[in-house]
Amino acid sequence: MSGTISGGRLLRVHEGLFKKNDQQAARNRETFRAARVRAVNLLSAPGAGKTAILERTIRELRPSRAGVIVGDLATDNDARRIRSTGAPAEQITTGTICHLDASMVAAAVARMGLDGLDVLFLENVGNLVCPASYDLGENLRVVVLSVTEGEDKPLKYPVVYRNAGVALINKMDLAEAVEFDRQTAHANIRRVAPEARILEISAKTGSGFQAWLDCLANIST
């Protein structure tokens, strides 16, 4: 369909900007299904403890095998930390891009392979805004809130919480010291993600980890 405006032609398009990403995410999901790997997209603000959570999770998941694809703007420090647990880790250095997208994940999966893996963690770039809109093909989306960030984070960044299946509250070992208000935090998460399962953990002490591991064992694909 076309029309004329000031000598130009008007072309109607109406195409979604996430269409290409969503199509690749669907292909990723099929790849994970065929390889019998459960994929988990992990999102949080910088410093909430995603890498520390994964280090402990990988150790405690054994004998199940986990791999990690980790996104950062720069450095491969997180991938090196993960590899020190013995798990395969593939770094995506995103440069100026503030999120992982489905095609970056597909390329990293092709480099690393999924052989022998039961769980694949997609550790997103530390950012509560940009990664929210990009489906990576994951089977479970997990948002991490640490007690030091304040109870109102979910209300400030509702979009990232919207599709979360699990909300992890990390650094519970510090809760008392920072006067963390559990009830308010839970209510705020419920407000933006009524369906999400809320788990309180400490990656440092391991408290709450059994419920988290059970959660990972029961991901539906």
Add this chain to the structure above:
Amino acid sequence: MHEASLIESALDIAVARARREGATRIRRMTLGVGALSGVDPLALEFAFGAVVAGTMAEGADLTIEPRRGECLCMRCQYSFETDDLLPACPKCGETDIAIRGGQDLHLLSLEVV
């Protein structure tokens, strides 16, 4: 700044379509931006000029058409529109709300020569 990535996606779609139509330049791109997408229209405008530089859309205008969020109350089943990222049902006050639309972005149209 995922606004730059979003403009790149829009530009890819626009350039492919413009070429198919035998156009040589893109003068205007019109984007529909959902109020619940979490995307900042000002940041889109800021990214636009930089992303289209050196392409067939260089110098083009960007028009943004806001789209309202479409919600369904999970308690009383009332359907309503809102721009609020933390929607509550205007009838019964419930905050368990299913979002049915207004989370996405579309390239709506192009003006080409």
